[in-house]
Amino acid sequence: GYGRTGIQYFENTDAQDAAGLNETQIISRLRMNLDASTSSEQGVDFGARFRLQWDQNSATRGNQGELNAGKLYVTSSGLTVEVGNVDTAFDSVNLLYGSELGSYDRDLVRRGAFFAYDSDRLAGQFVQADVDVDGDGDVDGDDLEELSTYNGIAATYAIEGLKARVSYIDPDQSGLTSDDEELGFSVDYTWNERLELAAAYVMDGGAIEDNDIFFIGARYAVMENARIGLNYLNASNDSAADVGDTITLYGDYTLADGLTNIEAYVANNNDDDNETDNAFGIGVNYDLGGARLGASLQRGNDERVTADMGVRFDF
């Protein structure tokens, strides 16, 4: 897991200014992964993970650390199959988050809606069952339980520089509420530690009907200490979660000290809701060995500015 803390600034709207909302706050995160695993005599590995996470100022995880839903997995000969709260194919693809900046690893690039490994309790999968849940022949108070029937299945195959993934998320296994399921694919390839290629596709992302998203990205190390990447994400799908198309150009450069890394991106999104089509940001990270200091300054498609400065350490 890791810990991070620092200061984040978010430019207020006029309404927020009027209400007196502070623009600068201290935001921290503490994440601990609890992993357990065992190996069978045939060389198959079985494992599982819980996550404890606290996000300062978060509505759902700010008050106390929260346990998430579990993930179980089986690994053998490069193939990993996961069940439960899985890492989805689309969310896990390389380069998708390549433009993130600073110690908080955040950017203002619009990517649309899709499922990911959930650090929180599973949300939006509650079913108010009005059927005979307990099977006693009557539909009564005992049957009005909230069911959480989210399930994910994901498979990853890794060989040399290639990774291929497929995932299937059914937010309601009971079939009582949601009809749509998310199906995702992704593949990425790294050549000679120099060229990275990635592609992903998700159908009914986030179990939202017709929310199909396509992603393709590439990054090349033009020098030993400099990389340039270009991402294209197509979420123009006329669904409820349509966020248009996004083209992101990003790169990073490591100074001669070998510790300071400068990052930047500019992203063009053609969604009609935008105040401006171009979002951009610049960031820096300084490696402490085991920890890093970082900062970023960004402006989003809503023409508002945000900045952060902080420290992150991994354990």
Add this chain to the structure above:
Amino acid sequence: GYGRTGIQYFENTDAQDAAGLNETQIISRLRMNLDASTSSEQGVDFGARFRLQWDQNSATRGNQGELNAGKLYVTSSGLTVEVGNVDTAFDSVNLLYGSELGSYDRDLVRRGAFFAYDSDRLAGQFVQADVDVDGDGDVDGDDLEELSTYNGIAATYAIEGLKARVSYIDPDQSGLTSDDEELGFSVDYTWNERLELAAAYVMDGGAIEDNDIFFIGARYAVMENARIGLNYLNASNDSAADVGDTITLYGDYTLADGLTNIEAYVANNNDDDNETDNAFGIGVNYDLGGARLGASLQRGNDERVTADMGVRFDF
């Protein structure tokens, strides 16, 4: 702890069919026990346990992993005393769950209501205190707290093949709501790794008045690789939790490969609510070494069929 996942099938009632409830769902569990202990200079061991558990599709633990209430214990010279969320005498007796099948270790044998070690938050022990809780002389808003005053005490004595247990559960120590407490006893004995005998008795099981349950069971290894058991459970007590008497015949047989274990049971229950008095099931487990594959097919006293298939691994 352990992880398990797989598929469970439950035959729908007509009402469930009409509502469109899926009969087959993926059900997983992830359990991690957090144990801590210390030893005094006199050779007395002090210990404690928390449990983290996630049960996919469960109403109370499906949404995220849940911490349970703690258990504290002291062990010395074969005697263990537990306090808090304890393992009760009745629930812990050998053979009581001897008829469980498959990787999910479940059966459809009716056993009535009694307290057990609770993997969940303590339920049903909330007291709406309308007395002077904070002792300031007034009864006001500060006194309307929910109190959770469940307490259990259990003692186990183990010597050679013999185990004797006694437990006492007071679901409301404050005395403000519940008047009934559960008192349980059990003893089991294993002779020569061949013959197992067990008996248990609980008074006011689950703190339900007059809910007295008596259990006696025996299992004998008729061959090196085959065991047959017979259980008798008397819960005909005219209480609110009366489930009649149950006689269960069960056994298991290990194939010559030493890895495949076939299990089966038939249970006769005389409760008036039953559609049929006989429940039965057959199951199989295949040992992977550290993990096992299993399956079962069962029909309960409600004449509905259930089946499961899955994998379980311990860590």
Add this chain to the structure above:
Amino acid sequence: GYGRTGIQYFENTDAQDAAGLNETQIISRLRMNLDASTSSEQGVDFGARFRLQWDQNSATRGNQGELNAGKLYVTSSGLTVEVGNVDTAFDSVNLLYGSELGSYDRDLVRRGAFFAYDSDRLAGQFVQADVDVDGDGDVDGDDLEELSTYNGIAATYAIEGLKARVSYIDPDQSGLTSDDEELGFSVDYTWNERLELAAAYVMDGGAIEDNDIFFIGARYAVMENARIGLNYLNASNDSAADVGDTITLYGDYTLADGLTNIEAYVANNNDDDNETDNAFGIGVNYDLGGARLGASLQRGNDERVTADMGVRFDF
């Protein structure tokens, strides 16, 4: 962490007697600290802590173990800086709790209100935001989130026998509700393992306006096995949390066996709400090596008696 269990007796008020509240209950606690840390190449240590705690019969932690909010810290050359759910300067000062008795480490000395490291979820920091939280230009249902924006910063400097601390707690970083912040200082010094001195001051303790509290204490080992201490706490501040002035005389004496420790205190408080100005108590602890047995008998400013007996073990 540690575990403890035993019996506590609280004398009822007449109203509690009439309601039938039990005066004697079993009270247990199980605490586990989850620590993680890493060191940078410059010799700076970064760390973090979660706590799991279950308090039997507690309204907030009685039902199940609870995770608290996280604490992150950085340590280098005797200076420790904490962020998040921090140990506050006032609460951490030596001797402040020097009069606590028995295995439960409790007394009936009035100390007023101030923030401390919170074993529970952060309370009282929820903001019903009626401003544009999500920044979409509208104030709608999505903006009515509960925010938990508590933040603490604390610094401790330790050198030889000296410790100096400063802490700053802002219960609402958003600025939308609470205006007051707590600022605290403390310093303590130990000379020759014989003399202990401590002083602390907190302004707007517990973020309650004008709730300024001053504390000074000293303890001296008059013999190898006997210590006497005197504390003075001034909370006469005309704030909503005014509890008057308290002078506490306390001491402890270890018997010749080196294992049995007798403790006692008498505390005089001049608050008008008191039934009596003097609270006093006597306690004993017996060291088992790794665990200890303890008991206490006390009478508080409300003229009611409380007693406890139990065992505590650390791991």
